[in-house]
Amino acid sequence: MAAVTETTIHPAFEKLRSHRIGTLNLEVEEYRHKKTGARHLHLAADNDENVFFVALRTFPMDSTGVAHILEHTALCGSERYPVRDPFFMMIRRSLNTFMNAFTSSDWTAYPFASMNRKDFDNLLQVYLDSVFFSRLDPLDFAQEGHRLEFDKPDDPKSDLVYKGVVYNEMKGAMSAPTSQLWQNLTSHLFPTTTYHFNSGGEPDHIVDLSYDDLVKFYKHHYHPSNAIFATYGNIPAREHHEKFEELALKRFDRLDIELPVRDEKRLFAPIRVEQGYAVSEGEDTANKTHIVMGWLLGHSFDLQENLEGQLLSAVLLENSASPLMRALETTDIGHAPSPMCGLEDSNREMTFVCGIEG
Incomplete structure (x- = not known):
């Protein structure tokens, strides 16, 4: 694999570091866009399947689901591609090996992969234009977010009901008791930060989101100064930089974006919370109790603390011979260990949870 020299670095970027990982046969290269501050991590490997996100x-x-709805709406047409759903058109016509978009509690990502160079370049154009130059049509917001429709479309005398792709998706997701339990637990573990809220959206709160709120969130968050690019494969970093600069970055200046996620405050004593959840009419409520306990731990990005958390979780819960798992499986106060048992390390600060159900 050829070494990256100063002459092969695109003038719009500066190289920060590189590191060889021999066991994976790849080179990790980190760059920064000089004008906007956007970061780029490139995993240079001898592999025809190139990946971008x-x-x-x-x-x-709040729990209006603004980040989730924006993830959907951003893919519904852009400046260069002012057509209905270019994302889904490319799914049908592209040679991609992977293509999706994700919303998490504190980030949103748009990844794809392809083994065909022309197809990769086409997808890159669609993705960059959708993320940084989205149309955000109000009608797309109504479709993806929420709107009012007649319960019976051909009967204007029928009741008005809420509809929407994300609204309907989250109604289904939040109907599961374990989803409600997790959201309730995290809202008390994280009383003051973004993790207190449901980033996917609570159905009762999604309908409070306005189109203007969506546009404001987009303008504040969807900027190269708040972005990180990552690529993998045999396309050199410089060629990616040429595309990034030409298709998007040259049109932006650096923006000072304050988006801090601070450590959550610690409690002086345990708190106890009891909350009910809905069941179907006439459904038996026996053996439907969930009892869980949660602890806020250290930083997920601290490799030492993360390793300690993973090791502790494995020792306590990995299988039926593990002491905590054995206690949860044999206790008389419940029927089975809670599916939430384990270490959650996707947030800034990790959470360890154990409990029973039944």
């Missing part, structure tokens, strides 16, 4: 820090401070 752009991720942005998205910190919603």
Whole structure:
């Protein structure tokens, strides 16, 4: 694999570091866009399957699902591609090996992969234009977010009901007791930060989101100064930089974006919370109790603390011979260990959870 020299670095970027990982047969290269501050991590490998994603820090401070709805709406047409759903058109017509978009509690990412160079370049154009120059049509917001429709479309005298892709998706997701339990637990573990809220959206709160709120969130978060690009494969970093600069970055200046996620405050004593959840009419409520306990731990990005958390979780819960798992499986106060048992390390600070159900 050829070494990256100063003459092969695109003038719009500066190289920060590189590191060889022999066991994976790849070179990790980190760059920064001089004008906007956007970062690029390139995993140079002798592999024809090239991968791209752009991720942005998205910190919603309510449960309207603004980040989730924006992820959907951003893919519904852009400046260069002002057509209905270019994303889904490319899914049908592209040679991609992977293509999706994700919303997490504190980030949103748009990844794809392809083994065909022309197809990769086409997808890159669609993705960069959708992320940084999205149309955000109000009608797309109504389709993806929420709108009012007649319960019976051909009967204007029928009741008005809420509809929407994300609204309907989250109604289904939040109907599961374990989803409600997790959201309730994290809202008390994280009382003051973005993790207190449901980034996917609570159905009762999604309908409070306005189109203007969506546009404001987009303008504040979807900027190269708040973005990180990552690529993998045998396309050199410089060629990626040429595309990034030409298709998007040259049109932006650096923006000072304040999006802090601070450590959560610690409690002086345990708190106890009891909350009910809905069941179907006439459904038996026996053996439907969930009892869980959660502890806030250290930083997930601290490799030492993360390793300690993973090791502790494995020792306590990995199988039926593990002491905590054995206690949960044999206790008389429940029927089975909670599916939430284990270490959650996707947030800034890790959470360890154990409990029973039944």
